Amino acid sequence: MCVDVAGYGDHRRTNRDQVAVREGLYRALRRAFIRSGLRWERCHREDRGDGVLILVPSEVPKELLAGRLPVELASELEAHNGGAGPEARIRLRAAVHAGEVQHDDHGVAGTAINLAFRLLEAGPLKDALRGSPGTLALIASEWFYEEVIRHHPASDPKAYRQVPVAVKETLTRGWVRLPGLPGLPSLSGLVLGRAPGEPEGPRQLPAAVRDFVGRDAELALLDDRLTPGDDVVIALVTGTPGVGKTALAVHAAHRARHRFPGGQLYVDLRGYAAEPALAPEQALEGVLHALGVPAGRIPAPPAARSALYRSLLDGRRVLIVLDNAASAAQVRPLLPGAPGCAVLVTGRGDLSGLTAREGARPLELAPLEPAESRALLRRIVGAERVDAEPGAAADLARHCAHLPLALRVAAERAAARPGLRLAGLVRELDERNRLDVLGADDEHTAPRTVLSWSYHALPPPAARMFRLLALHPGAEVSPGAATALAGAGPGEARRLLDRLVRAHLLEEAAPGGRYRLTGLLRCYAAELAETEEPRRDRSAAVRRVLAWYLHTADDARRLLCPHRVAPRLTVPDGPPPRRFRSAREAREWCESERDNLVAAVRHAPATGHHDIGWRLPLALWTLCLPRGPWTDWVAAHRGALDSARHSGDDAGEAYALGALGFARQDRGRFEEAANHFLSAQLIFKYVRDRRGEAWALHGLGYALRRLHRYDEAILLHRQALRISTEIGDAGGRAWSLGGLGFAYAGRRRHAEALNHFERALCIARGTDRRAEGWALYGLGHAYQTLGRPEQATGHYGRALEIFREIGDWRGRGETLDGLGKAHLRAGRPEAARACWTRALEAFQDLRSPQASRVRDRLLILDDDTVRELPESEAAVPSP
Template sequence: MGGGVHFHRPHSGAPLPRQLPGDVNGFVDRSAYLDQLDRTLAERRRNPVTLVVGTAGVGKTSLIVHWGHTRREHFPDGQLYANLRGHDAADPVTPLRVLEGFVSALGVPREAIPWDVDECAALYRSLLADRRTLVVLDNAATAAQVRPLLPGAAGCPVLVTGRGMLAGLVSRDGADRITLRLLSEPDAVTLLREAGLASRDDPPENLAELARSCACLPLALRVAAERAIARPWTPLREMIAELRGTSGLLSDGDTDAIQAVFTWSYRSLPPDAARLFRALSLHPGPDFGLPAAAALAGAGPGAVRDPLDVLTGAHLLEPGPAGRFHFHELLRSYAMDRSRRQDEQGERTRAVRRMLTWYLYTADAAQTWINPQERSVPLPRAEREVEPLAFDSYDSAVRWYERERANLVAATRAAADSGLPEHAWKLSVVLRNIYMRFNPFEDWVTTSRIGLEAARTAGDRRGEADLLESLGMAYTQSHELAKGAESHGAALSIRRETGDSEGEALSLNDLGLVHLRSRRLDEARALFERGTEICRELNDPHWEAVLAANLGEARAELGELDAAEAMVEHALALFRDRAEQGGEGNALRLLSMIRRARSDAPGALDAANRAVAIARTSRNPAWEGYWLLELARAQRLAGDAPGSLSNCERAMELQHGLGDRVREALARDVAGEACRDLSRLETSETYHRAAAASLRRYADSRWPLSLALDNLATTLTSQRRTPEAHATWAEALRHLASFTDPKAQALRTRMEHSLSAP
């Protein structure tokens, strides 16, 4: 235990991360810079952070990647690499997204990765504390983007590249800076020879002239070399003349030289490759696969394979792992410029629409595996050229979502920016159904806000309600209950205005859940009752079951156990009739809670064990984390404190990964009770204090905070620390003041009695 957070080492079988891109072929000896990197990192043992800065295309990435490969033996625990995309047309990669990838590569299961950036950074630092791992952060935009990614470990040097000076990392974080200059003319000629021109029978002065025409920039030199290799019988002097003609009058500026070389190479492309080059620039995300490229091109995947090979062979497109591709940011900018100049706006719009339709339809296919019970939306007509993916399993759908996660957010924004609001809001709704399974709060709120504005732009009231509902869900999951209630209330008003009875029932359910978490139990009960009535009128057994189960929970909290059990049993039967495992598991959790209230330990254990089994079969970490907590409570009632503690620890791990700090605190609180049962009073106190500290951060968590403080006071009393216990009960009573339900009144009476005891 450290800092109130329980961290687990990665699985011992996790492979070492080897994330560096492949070493550069024909790397020109930049021994002075390599030696400088060696010296800098050797001297900066306590804070080994080095910046490599310089103009675009000067070879920063090639230098550090080459250094990393040639010094590989110094880093037995592997290398971590991330392209921060600080200068791409799309938004830079957020620190949280990079941290998620790093801790996953270090062996942490997806469900145990925090979604809070500070907590994820703390986990990352803990994992690297005793390791010797190289960390490479490529294409940084700002110091703020880099700072959360610094491991702060002496054995883990960090190499950062960027175009700017990143001064904050030097002044505040003590980083060293190396400024990478242009190649000398002799080195530029050497690069041309090693890139494949050594076999040509051209005078040395022609190679030198070509180098000067490329401004001695490595990126331009490699593109030019590839162009010359493709024309082995054309004298180099003729190609240089072509290059000069391409650029008009070449200035001494780096940008002019790069543009000239790119144009020279671009003009040599076959028409289909040139069209694809321009179309790919319209992709909004960091990388893409063959199917997305085909959608942009308006062709089948087979028709774009050869053009992709041509583009990668010409160094106009970079291949990546698992059949992915990406642009150097300068080449993307160039491709976008060519597209604006050569393609009609209508053609560009159709390409973007095809791509967004592909993402929308494929995401919808994925969500039918990932979260099939949720209400989706009618999709816009698909263009005949679009071939969305189909999935044959939950695993394949999840793999696609994880691979395309950043692109899906970018696609939502691109749809809104491209005048396609229907695509934007419908993709946001589809993503909501996926996010409900994994709870990526940052993505969820971002896409919901984009989709909400798009629905309003489109004048689609149903879409507006759907996205208000999505925002409300995201806020409620992150325990921002006031914001959640506001969003769900607005969605409910629209449902009623538009006569959407099914949607009204959904909004009643969501708003009821907010009130249930806020312990406004009478309001929650009324909302669930009205929603249940609507579903019966609509003959909708799924939502009737959902609302009946939630109504049962509200009644159980109000002490109406007989009515609660009847509602939950009714819901359970409906869920089983429809083979809805998630609903069945939640109903079993509620049955366990009701049976515990009746001191029926065997009955509670049976129901809770069956619920957890469903969660594990479904591989749903959110269900498992919450239902394990009910099982742990039932185990305490049955006298199995060791089993209760073990399940609390697992629930803590799962809730931490899901980012649900309130439910993580609830698990800590029950763990404290189990430790008290085992006479481990110091550990019990630690758990209860950690739970209370976490719950104090949330204004709407006064009820669970009161329970945690009551448990802490009980443990302090067992330690004969009566004054501290009384002070703790007094604080708990202050938090209880606004609750008037029978359970709260009984708890208040008991605390007041404890305070009055000698």
């Protein structure tokens, strides 16, 4: 095997950079070999300055070089690059071949080595790496592929593509593979051609507008611009509201999508909606998920999200449609960094910065030509009716300012009343125009006029529902949320929503389930709510829907996490929640409402509903939503703390402080966590909430254990145990006993640790599955430190079954880590490797700092020597 660092001699690399590259290269190679089961110390190695020649003993299974090793090497290079400066990052070409090698006083030689280095210089391999978002491109010789790779499924033969090799006097064929980023599907097809059955890129374009007419010149212009080239293509469509920017963009994107086999992404940036515009980091979360990044591996910092997004698009031909942009700053983080992609942006604000700095080519969209307006009316109303009244049709188009949105609404209205002449409709429109409260000079006048026409035709309950929908915090609304918003009955709310859909004033996002109020419709509804709904009624509607989300989330919490310590999370004036028939139904609701719940967390304090503002983050936190990267939980709990203090709720302040303590502990900030728990404990004591006080004491003991202050932790867990015993809280007793077990284990008082874990298990069994799982984990931990691996594996195995059953990912990760240590001590290194590999996946999904600890454990599986592992303690959560 030989490897070569791409661009090692780049003039931008200093001597110091090159040293850092060489150190990182050797470290990545060594770790990748170890983690792949290859003994690095038994391989002959020769340094080549910007690369390495590695001779692997013939008795080593060759499929490891083509299967597991490339994935591990790519992962190690990613880890190096994540902490290296721009000029010290590594992108690597590698070649693998097998054959005879001659040794002499000067080193090694042979035609097999010559061929390997010729493969390393192959043009297709360099092109593949250049167009890849990853760190590694591997080429195998034809012999190696035919004799090794294709016979071993673990080598992933479908990931390889055949390429021609012509270097100096060598003419042959090779097989190239591009190991994808960790957790992502293979991206090799984007460079070398997609294999049958290989997954395609995202296909997110909305359906094209029905009855699209005209715009031939604009479409021809966009057809020409939306072509992959040597630079990133950015096309910009601007124009007045309702002029048809989105319809044109989607239509043009559908015509051009065959040029972008890497996929098409669509993002509504909500630049003109009444709700806040979509933040770039929110948009990046959505597109990264669409590009295959697991939720747990989406980085939190916006800059890191943008960097990962550009890396994934590098070398791919993807069309990105960014609709309804408010500003150039909103768009820039979503622009790819390498050629091959095209971006189509729509907006009506000042987007000139994209033209000046990014070279976007603007297209100002004008209203339809009279002939095009007539054609649209003929398609929707019917040719016969329009041709029978050409003058009235022209007047109708003029009243709509030849704007497609207004024309479509007017035409749909006309189509729904076949017995009425178009002249009568024009008279109605004239009457509504006189009632337009916003004046003739406003840019929305024509759309507002026609929308008001449809709005005033609604019965009063449907009109009220339309106004109130603009107050919903999220982009999509379910019938349940709409019921709460309007204070209506469930059947009535659904009928009103369907009535708005039939009036073309609401979009059905999912058949029978969810609805969306978008674009000008939402703006118009918000204006109506502002002018026609009294302030008190608006506030009451917002409170009803926020309370509904709170109560429903709390109902799900009681079903999914019945034993977690939490305050009373309902408010007295809230509507009844949705009731769940099963845990699965509760989980599905939490997932489907995720974006709305995030919006509600932000909306409650912003609208002055602070009693909901501190409760809602606590309800969602206990549902384990912090697993995803969708919000900053430290910030969320800070907001909860501010709301509790604003509303003067001491108990709420204490619970928010406790939750903030656990959020800090999740990130390894134990000193800060301890301060939060201490503050919470003092408040709990003041308000005489003894269960809360025990919870805070337990959290404080947890933090001090992690700071190795075991004697103090023992005192705190004893206090928590005494309180739980006095108030008859069996769950609290189990958790306190478990905490004491870990504290005694830290002091190496193993007999006392075992005793406390056994007592915790007896109390938890049959009452609290999560506490039972952690008690079993504690027993495994104690037996493992006592050098009794068989007993340890038995307890770890039972704990793992419980954590799988209840969906506790942190418990799974910690137990797999402990199980790996027990297997290693019992002389089963491969079983240990399997456990640690699965533990690493769990911690990476959680974005836990413990992932690096487990990654280091994998490096211990080296040589013939099984090293003793250092003692460590699990980050055991509290109830």
